[in-house]
Amino acid sequence: MTNGLIRVLIADDHALVREGIRQVLADVEGFDIVAEAGRGDQALALAREHTPDVAVLDITMEGGSGLEVAALLRQELPATRVLILSMHDHAQYLLQAVMSGAHGYVLKDGQPGELREAVRAVSEGRTFYSPPVADKLTAALRGELEEQQRRNSLDLLTARERDVLKRVADGSTSKEIAAELGISPRTVETHRESLMRKLGIRNVAGLTRFALESGLTDA
Numbered sequence: 765m766t767n768g769l770i771r772v773l774i775a776d777d778h779a780l781v782r783e784g785i786r787q788v789l790a791d792v793e794g795f796d797i798v799a800e801a802g803r804g805d806q807a808l809a810l811a812r813e814h815t816p817d818v819a820v821l822d823i824t825m826e827g828g829s830g831l832e833v834a835a836l837l838r839q840e841l842p843a844t845r846v847l848i849l850s851m852h853d854h855a856q857y858l859l860q861a862v863m864s865g866a867h868g869y870v871l872k873d874g875q876p877g878e879l880r881e882a883v884r885a886v887s888e889g890r891t892f893y894s895p896p897v898a899d900k901l902t903a904a905l906r907g908e909l910e911e912q913q914r915r916n917s918l919d920l921l922t923a924r925e926r927d928v929l930k931r932v933a934d935g936s937t938s939k940e941i942a943a944e945l946g947i948s949p950r951t952v953e954t955h956r957e958s959l960m961r962k963l964g965i966r967n968v969a970g971l972t973r974f975a976l977e978s979g980l981t982d983a
Contacts (some may be wrong), residue, residue, distance in 0.1 A: 769796040770790065770887045772780070773816040775807035776827075776834065776849070777825045785820060785849070789874040804828025808836055816844055817887045820879075821866075823850045823857060829830040831857075838865030845886040849879065858901045868892035914978045920962050926980065927953040932968060933975035 776782050778860055782800050789795040798814040803806035805827035811819055819837060828836075834846045846919035847868040848861050861869050867886040870879055871894045878894065885892035893901060922927065924945075931941045938952040945952075956971075965971055975981045 768794070769782055770794060770818060770883060771798045771814070771816045772883060773797075773798050773799045773801070773807065773811055773819045773844075775801040775804070775812060775819065775825065775830065776822040777802050778822075781822070785879070787934060788879050789883065791876070792880060795880075797901040799922065804830065804833045807833050811841055811844060815841060818845045818847055818883050820849050823848060823861075831860050831866075834861070834866045845889075847882055847886050847892070853897055854901055855903070858897060862901070869897045870894050871897060876923045914974070915978055917963055917974075918978055921959070925955050925959055925962075928952060929959055929971060929975050930980045932956065932959075933972040933981040 772789060774782050774783070774785050774797060779802065782802070784785045786797050786800070789797060798933070799810040801810050802825070804825065805826045807821065807830075808828065811833075819833070821833055823830040825833075830848055830850070834848070837844050837846055845868075846864075846866045847870060848866045849870050849872060850857065851872045853871055857871060868882050868891055870882045871940075873919050874894050877894070882892040882894075918926070927945060928941060931944065936944070938949045938956070942949045959971060960966060963971070963974055965974060
């Protein structure tokens with residue numbers, strides 16, 4: 765910051781949106797708009813030139829998306845904090861924003877005060893997400909974690925255990941599985957018990973659900 769002002773770069777491919785952001789920040793003291801850009805590559809060049817405290821980036825721009833610019837800023841200008849301002853609230857954009865190094869994500873249909881609060885928060889080293897974004901991001905991250913846990917659990921299984929799991933989920937009986945795999949029904953039961961122990965599952969319904977969620981079967 766210079767003289768207590770938060771130095772801000774604005775990048776959006778719509779001039780009217782840039783004007784709106786400028787007016788929102790100009791309505792109160794504490795902000796200094798040091799540069800504006802309508803393209804991603806222009807935003808990156810201006811950031812290198814002015815080293816702003818905060819870069820407010822749209823996602824969809826020619827010459828490089830806001831997410832691409834965010835990733836490059838993280839490498840080249842780590843002191844510049846990135847706030848994504850977008851109309852998109854899809855989980856894929858939110859996760860990509862986090863992975864790109866963005867420190868906040870605000871929706872364009874939010875209130876002016878929210879944008880000012882977000883710029884202040886990220887400039888102070890904190891993160892800021894619009895409430896709807898925070899909810900969706902939490903759900904998306906939970907889904908990613910659950911998927912990773914399933915992948916890790918699958919890695920614990922032997923090839924034979926996967927064969928048995930798929931057939932259990934398909935509704936085959938122990939005798940049918942034994943005949944198809946050329947093993948005894950007792951061996952099938954041993955594999956079933958091992959599956960339940962490794963996966964922390966207590967019944968066939970649970971094994972079936974796990975197989976479906978892991979993509980082992982579409983039954």
